């Protein structure tokens with residue numbers, strides 16, 4: 457098939473735009489995923505409000521600052 461210069465340039469521009477959009481979409485997805493994961497690990501102490509990350513699987517985590525037992529997953533809003 458014959459491509460004119462204009463069509464060729466258009467294709468390149470279109471491809472580049474699509475590529476950039478795809479890259480930004482992927483990076484946004486990855487960042488949102490990492491954020492969600494770190495939010496799920498984050499615990500805010502109900503006693504001293506010290507925020508820390510805990511990668512364990514237990515439901516109760518001890519605050520490294522004051523040693524109080526905190527229930528995981530209840531630190532978001534009401535709690």
Ligand SMILES: [Zn+2]
Pocket residue numbers: 501502503504505506519520521522523524
């Ligand atoms: Zn604490």
